[in-house]
Amino acid sequence: MKEKGRLIVISAPSGSGKSSLINAVRKELGEDKVAYSVSHTTRPPRPGEIEGKDYHFVSQEEFDRMVAEGEFLEWNSAFGSSYGTSGTLIAKMLENGLHVVCDVDVLGASNIKKRFPEAVMVFIAPPDFAILKERLMARNTDSPESVRRRLERAEEEIAQSPMFHFLVINDDFHKAKKELVEIITTGKGPPMKGADFRREFFG
Ligand code: 5GP
Numbered sequence: 172m173k174e175k176g177r178l179i180v181i182s183a184p185s186g187s188g189k190s191s192l193i194n195a196v197r198k199e200l201g202e203d204k205v206a207y208s209v210s211h212t213t214r215p216p217r218p219g220e221i222e223g224k225d226y227h228f229v230s231q232e233e234f235d236r237m238v239a240e241g242e243f244l245e246w247n248s249a250f251g252s253s254y255g256t257s258g259t260l261i262a263k264m265l266e267n268g269l270h271v272v273c274d275v276d277v278l279g280a281s282n283i284k285k286r287f288p289e290a291v292m293v294f295i296a297p298p299d300f301a302i303l304k305e306r307l308m309a310r311n312t313d314s315p316e317s318v319r320r321r322l323e324r325a326e327e328e329i330a331q332s333p334m335f336h337f338l339v340i341n342d343d344f345h346k347a348k349k350e351l352v353e354i355i356t357t358g359k360g361p362p363m364k365g366a367d368f369r370r371e372f373f374g
Pocket of ligand 1: 182183184185214245246247254274275276277278279280
């Protein structure tokens with residue numbers, strides 16, 4: 172019998188460099204070995220985002236229909252848009268021996284953990300609050316109001332980070348990538364820090 176893959180649930184404040192990290196790690200380990208669970212969202216695509224690769228971009232009506240038909244393992248609203256993860260596809264990929272990476276917010280992560288208690292939970296964080304603010308402002312795709320809301324949400328997410336098993340701090344891209352590769356391939360990595368991390372983060 173084929174060995175089941177590992178489910179890796181990743182959360183990170185918006186602007187942590189999470190997407191680039193996930194892409195780089197999948198490239199290194201093989202996109203055929205580490206699958207990415209493509210979420211559905213009602214948010215419009217950002218420049219460079221590709222339908223079916225980054226997200227499935229759907230209308231609110233389509234999203235509501237999927238919720239009503241029970242197609243999502245979990246779903247949530249953030250920044251005025253809805254985001255949802257389809258469950259059947261994940262279960263099938265794990266059965267086929269693929270490792271599966273899900274990128275969800277902390278509520279989504281806690282809901283996935285209820286359905287898949289064996290999931291490996293990873294929180295990716297920028298080194299500190301000032302750098303997060305800088306990165307969000309430099310991204311230039313979000314309005315000042317959206318940056319403000321994303322920073323507020325980051326504070327809430329950091330407060331909930333102790334529910335994750337591992338903490339990857341994205342201060343050095345190559346180091347963070349190496350840590351994430353290790354977590355996916357061995358299930359081991361830098362452990363979550365407690366109150367120290369919050370103190371260090373907010374300075
Ligand atoms: P962004 O708009 O920056 O791509 O994502 C905003 C937030 O939505 C991020 O925290 C991201 O992890 C989260 N997100 C993306 N897909 C899903 C999903 O399927 N479910 C949940 N709960 N959150 C998601």
